Amino acid sequence: MHTDFDACVRAVRSKDARFDGWFFTAVLTTRVYCRPSCPVVPPKVGHMTFYPSAAAAQQAGFRACKRCRPDASPGSPxxxxxxxxxxxxxxxxxxxxxxxxxxxxxxxxxxxxxxxxxxxxxxxxxxxxxxxxxxxxxxxxxxxxxxTxxxxxxxxxxxxxxxxxxxxxxxxxxxxxxxxxxxxxxxKGRPTATTGTLALRLPFRRPLTPDNLFGHLVATAVPGVEEWYGGAYRRTLRLPHGTGIASLRPEPDHIACRLWLADWRDLGQAISRCRRVLDLDADPLAVDAALGADPVLAPLVAKAPGRRVPRVADGPEFAVRAVLGQQVSTAAARTLAARLVRAYGEPVADPVGGLTHLFPSPEALADHDPAELAMPQTRRNTLATLVRALVGGELDLDVGSDWQRARAHLAALPGFGPWTVEAIAMRALGDPDAFLPTDLGVRHAARALGLPTTPAALTGHAAAWQPWRAYATQYLWATGDHPINTLPGDDVTLLSSGSPTLKGTSR
The missing domain is CATH 1.10.10.60 (Homeodomain-like)
Incomplete structure (x- = not known):
């Protein structure tokens, strides 16, 4: 976008926060670079130039604005x-x-x-x-x-x-x-963090509807690894230099994040993974504009704009959990996962809540006894095959993986049908166009809304939702009466300027 000079000027003059992270404004006279929504008086047009990244502005000799802190803006979607x-x-x-x-x-x-x-x-x-x-x-x-x-x-x-x-x-x-x-x-007046802890604010592009985002994470939480405590979603993190715990609480204009880290070198990675879990770098206006063009989805989008895709901090972890959850209830899947965690997860010390372990790594699960899990032999074989592929390096589900290559590898493994592959693509790989036409919740929503219900016909209708079918799935799921659609705790305010208050139900 930085090459469209006139569009960038309009965004800067209107202080449009939607474009924070898309480009950076550099002021030739002051040698300062800013985010588009910087609160200072916009410079003259002839004094502006634009860069696609903060790093490019820094390389050109500009320094970060002390008012708008462009280095802390949401990442480019x-x-x-x-x-x-x-x-x-x-x-x-x-x-x-x-x-x-x-x-x-x-x-x-x-x-x-x-x-x-x-x-x-x-x-x-x-x-x-x-x-x-x-x-x-x-x-x-x-x-x-x-x-600190x-x-x-x-x-x-x-x-x-x-x-x-x-x-x-x-x-x-x-x-x-x-x-x-x-x-x-x-x-002056600001307390510093205690050893190993840090509190910060994670920005996002508005609007953001938190109910299904946090509700999904909490309803499917693995005991000992994840929890809802003190109005926040908390989970353990496996990081390059040690362990960590993240606490994420929705606020009207940011996510309040508190991190406990064994090694400060993991701070950047911990922040990146927290943003990824909550899909905070999404562009909700682009998503909702596309989905709202469908007359069936339009009322759902208008009612709760800015739905995000609940994602994960660790791709291999979610793939294991997806296999455990095949053809069983959410409660049964959590029980199976909790058994693996207690047997093979690395213990952690939680200074605040009830978190006890990291989810087991593929290497730790390579030694697990399939007989420990109360599930059919075919699914035990599926899990064993997945673990071998992850440990052997044939399957890459980390943040930099090739989405289509990962899909092909997953589909070639025994026991991996379209639902499991697309669930992993949606939540672990982060593909915004992943789609689950065979999912029971999606089909129930489709029937209630008058959409086609057969996988082929629904997929055909959903072609108009591309490349945002993962987000369309969130709107469809949100029509159901299920705990994943409810933010735990007391009354919840929709994180969207000018939007109404939603009521959350305690569980």
Missing amino acids: QWNERADLVARAMRLIADGVVDRDGVPGLAARLGYSERQVERQLLTELGAGPLALARSQRAQTARLLIET SLPMGEIAFAAGFTSIRAFNDTVREVFALSPSELRTRVA
């Missing part, structure tokens, strides 16, 4: 909507692959040469993988500087910098302040 090389690379960079494995590791994960990856990112984003990772490190460093009392040396290495000098130079260049000046600027 393109990286969730697309499955090409650039989108996959951006998901992996956000997950810290460049910091851990360098550009060679990123290229190897993508299956391309380093030169190809560099060229594609430079062409579309104006910055290569190192610059994009550096921009992310700067944001992580700012969070730690402003919200950690010594600067510890922050530098926790944020991914290889030296104190690189840390100091980057912070000065990006924020026009030294690390100590950045801390002093926000220190």
Whole structure:
């Protein structure tokens, strides 16, 4: 979008938050770059130029605005909507692959040469993988500087910098302040985090309807791994350098996030996974505009705009849970998963609630005894085959995976029918166009709404919903009387400007 100068100018003049993360405005006179919704008076048109990424603006010599904090804007929805090389690379960079494995590791994960990856990112984003990772490190460093009392040396290495000098130079260049000046600027009256904990606000594009999003996560929660506690969805996280616990609570204009981390180096990855679980980088206006064009879906969209797809923090974990949930109730699937967790999950200490374990890794499940699970032998074989494929590396379900290749691999495994494959594509891979025409809830909703009910006919009708069929599925599911559609706790306010109050039912 940054190449459409007139459209960008209109967005900046109207301070349109819908475009935050889509592009960045750089002011030639002040050498500052901002998000489109920056509250300061817009600069003259002749003083504006636009960049596709914060990293590109930083490379061009612009520093981040101190008012609108463009480095903390929602991510571009393109990286969730697309499955090409650039989108996959951006998901992996956000997950810290460049910091851990360098550009060679990123290229190897993508299956391309380093030169190809560099060229594609430079062409579309104006910055290569190192610059994009550096921009992310700067944001992580700012969070730690402003919200913790950690010594600067510890922050530098926790944020991914290889030296104190690189840390100091980057912070000065990006924020026009030294690390100590950045801390002093926000220190007055703000308590710092206790050791290993951090509280922050996760932004999103409005509107956002929380009932089915949090309701689904809580209704299907695996005991010991996930819970609803204190008005928040909480879960354990397996991170590159240690364990973590995330608490996510919906607020009118943000998600209140609290993280407990064993190693601060995992902060960027933890934030990325929390945003992914709640689908916070989605573009709800684009989704709802497309789905609202269908006369059948239009009333559902108007009633509760901004539904998100409840996703997961770990792709292999969800694939295992999808197999456990084949042809059984939600309660039975949770019971089976809880048995695996108690037997093979890594214990964690929860300082607040009742979380006890990480979900078992594929490597841990490779040693499980199929007889421990009360399910048919064919499903035990399906689970064993899945685990072998994950451990052997033939099947990639991580954030940077190729969606179509993963689908093909899953479909080739015994016991993986269309429902299981598409459920994994929707929630683990993050494909916004995944669709489950054979799902019982979808078919019940279709019948009630007067839509076709046979899989072939429903799929034909749903062609008009592309590329947002995963979101259409959420609107269809929301018509049913099921706990996944209810936010636990007291009365719930719809997170949408000017929208009515919804009533949540306690469970």
